[in-house]
Amino acid sequence: MSGFTKAALLMAGLALSACSNNGLLTGDGSNGAAGAGDFVAGSPDDPTSIAYFQQTVGDRVLFLVDQSTLTEEGRSLLLSQANWLLENTSFTAVIEGHADEQGTREYNLALGARRANAVQEFLVSRGVAANRLRTVSFGKERPLEICSAEACYAQNRRAVTILTSGLSS
Amino acid sequence: MMRLFATLLAGLMVLGQLAAAQSGPLRIEITEGVIEPLPYAVPDFVAEDGGAKDYGAQLARVIAEDLNGTGLFREIPAKAHISQITNFASPVQFADWKAVNAQALVTGAVSVSGNNLEVKFRVYDVFAGQELGNGLRFKGTTEGWRRMAHKVADAVYSRITGEGGYFDSRVVFVSETGPKNDRKKRLAIMDYDGAGLQYLTDSSTIVLAPRFSPKGDKVLYTSYETGFPRVFILDVGSVKRRALEDQDGTMSFAPRFSPDGKSVLMSITQGGNTDIYRMDISSGRQTQLTNSPGIDTAPSYSPDGSKIVFESDRSGNQQLYVMSAKGGEPTRISFGQGRYGTPVWSPRGDLIAFTKQNKGRFHIGVMRTDGSEERLLTASFLDEGPTWAPNGRVIMFTRETQGAKGSSSLYSVDVSGRNLKKIRLNGGASDPSWSPLQ
Numbered sequence A: 001m002s003g004f005t006k007a008a009l010l011m012a013g014l015a016l017s018a019c020s021n022n023g024l025l026t027g028d029g030s031n032g033a034a035g036a037g038d039f040v041a042g043s044p045d046d047p048t049s050i051a052y053f054q055q056t057v058g059d060r061v062l063f064l065v066d067q068s069t070l071t072e073e074g075r076s077l078l079l080s081q082a083n084w085l086l087e088n089t090s091f092t093a094v095i096e097g098h099a100d101e102q103g104t105r106e107y108n109l110a111l112g113a114r115r116a117n118a119v120q121e122f123l124v125s126r127g128v129a130a131n132r133l134r135t136v137s138f139g140k141e142r143p144l145e146i147c148s149a150e151a152c153y154a155q156n157r158r159a160v161t162i163l164t165s166g167l168s169s
Numbered sequence B: 001m002m003r004l005f006a007t008l009l010a011g012l013m014v015l016g017q018l019a020a021a022q023s024g025p026l027r028i029e030i031t032e033g034v035i036e037p038l039p040y041a042v043p044d045f046v047a048e049d050g051g052a053k054d055y056g057a058q059l060a061r062v063i064a065e066d067l068n069g070t071g072l073f074r075e076i077p078a079k080a081h082i083s084q085i086t087n088f089a090s091p092v093q094f095a096d097w098k099a100v101n102a103q104a105l106v107t108g109a110v111s112v113s114g115n116n117l118e119v120k121f122r123v124y125d126v127f128a129g130q131e132l133g134n135g136l137r138f139k140g141t142t143e144g145w146r147r148m149a150h151k152v153a154d155a156v157y158s159r160i161t162g163e164g165g166y167f168d169s170r171v172v173f174v175s176e177t178g179p180k181n182d183r184k185k186r187l188a189i190m191d192y193d194g195a196g197l198q199y200l201t202d203s204s205t206i207v208l209a210p211r212f213s214p215k216g217d218k219v220l221y222t223s224y225e226t227g228f229p230r231v232f233i234l235d236v237g238s239v240k241r242r243a244l245e246d247q248d249g250t251m252s253f254a255p256r257f258s259p260d261g262k263s264v265l266m267s268i269t270q271g272g273n274t275d276i277y278r279m280d281i282s283s284g285r286q287t288q289l290t291n292s293p294g295i296d297t298a299p300s301y302s303p304d305g306s307k308i309v310f311e312s313d314r315s316g317n318q319q320l321y322v323m324s325a326k327g328g329e330p331t332r333i334s335f336g337q338g339r340y341g342t343p344v345w346s347p348r349g350d351l352i353a354f355t356k357q358n359k360g361r362f363h364i365g366v367m368r369t370d371g372s373e374e375r376l377l378t379a380s381f382l383d384e385g386p387t388w389a390p391n392g393r394v395i396m397f398t399r400e401t402q403g404a405k406g407s408s409s410l411y412s413v414d415v416s417g418r419n420l421k422k423i424r425l426n427g428g429a430s431d432p433s434w435s436p437l438q
Helices: A002-022 A050-058 A072-087 A105-125 A150-156 B006-013 B050-069 B094-099 B142-161
Strands: A060-062 A092-098 A133-139 A158-164 B038-041 B073-075 B104-113 B116-125 B136-141 B170-177 B184-191 B207-212 B218-223 B230-235 B241-243 B250-257 B263-270 B273-280 B286-288 B296-301 B307-312 B319-324 B327-332 B339-345 B351-358 B361-368 B383-388 B394-400 B408-414 B428-434
Touching (some): A105 A133, A105 A158, A105 B339, B050 B116, B207 B250, B250 B296, B273 B296, B339 B383, B351 B383, B361 B383, B383 B428
Parallel strands (some): B038 B073, B207 B428, B230 B250, B296 B339
Antiparallel strands (some): B104 B116, B170 B184, B207 B218, B218 B230, B230 B241, B263 B273, B273 B286, B307 B319, B383 B394
16 A cells, blocks of 8 residues: 555645645645645646646535435536546545544544445446545544534535546556 | 441442441441542651652642542641641551541651652551551652652552552543644653653644553554554554554554453454454454444453453444454444443443433443443533543543534543543543553
8 A cells, every 4th residue: 555655645745845836725724634635736727637626526525414325416526526537547536534523533433434435436336447546534533614513514524535646657 | 458438339339349338437428329528637748858858748749639539538638637747657646636537547758768769658547546457668769759659549549448549540642732623633641640741652643542551561543644544553661653454445443452462453444344353463363353334343352351342333323232252243232312332341340331422412421231220420512432440430531622612631530420520631632541550
């Protein structure tokens, strides 16, 4: 695994330094902990860019309380993700699964893994090569929204597809 | 020695492991479930040489904090004392201590030679006019003076309650800083009372749920150091660490040592499915213990190593199960309303502590190992992750407050549900694991 991780971390580091130079760092830190999601790479007008994937295709799906079943809305968004990944074959992705704070730590880690896995399975079923996708769970460790109310919890029960570009292998 | 506090214990313990209440010269009166703490005095320890001067008072203060902190003892303050203890060997003036209603009296002396500290002490049953057990002497370093105080307090607690002590123990936990959506976490270790804080890792990566080895010399925890959750093992003395499990495409978490310290239980997730595995630490050999399509996690051994309690959502939501340590068909033990998780077997073997989620509230509770006699000890927005004091009488856990500025703290509570209190620490803290007595 280390090859994959190191490459992802390396990319994150490179892109991060690029961002601090040209101010492309997004303010919302929206994707959580993986690093690669904390910045926007490329222009959102370029349909082959990470920015386009995040903003136009949509990089995340949301889940109901204690569920990992994909919603209709989620499946439709993931279909677009799958199509985009099939077009842009130089990208790999880590799918991050997250849970809201209403749960015990260990259970939420496992629940986040289920959510990430549901996304991975869907993408693979639509033709994306399994070896381009990895999953990771953050449980309740990286909430996006910090209020203790359903409005925030709903945004935190998510699976986010974090792209890494430029790996030609 | 007679169990002088049998009455108190019968009320507190709920478990009735002790024989019927015996009467004795020292007793805590329980009236309608309310415990009247036992009044006692611990005058400053006598300094037997010039170098010991500061320690005499400090030792007595830490001993008093330990005893008072249990909620079972009430200190008669020094300003009320009639007699002064100026010579450890002189006879105690029991009438003076009776007059201030001190039922127990702890006297001690301390001497210093270089970096070495020697503490001796005696415990008296004031109203019986006699010593309780024999005087004891501890030797240590001046640096370790707090531990010496904890050892004295453990001995006093033990002699008066008939129970093992828990003051000379440590807690490993996750120290937290920063907002909820960017929380920095690092492993830290402290004395059970919050003193002597040391960090074991930096905050460069998420670390979760450390667990002490049976000897207290190693810690298992979950780290995102590789980018993915992995179980690590860390040596407390050298702070050296290594990943225990590093299989491609998996994540591992929720580790816990076996009672002999040779193997580890953990959850491994593969393809979204989480099962419990045992791993031999030296060989790395893994054995799969559960095989359900559900989430099987948070395993904990019975103290004799024969059984494992864990949580599983195989029934549709989180519940507690007990299985043989070899795996096989588990028996569900939780049947109340709500969800049950993070079960931990008491070091006494009699109870299982757990986290319960019901109607939007979280509780720490205990039940017998067959699931009977469930009792909830706490209730809040978010309580989770109980850990047992070495004597199985006190539980420490994480409490997180609600809202955007919510933060985590460690709390402890008696197994009776009494004496809930926050551990004094700077900054946030979560996921405590209590060491054995040192």
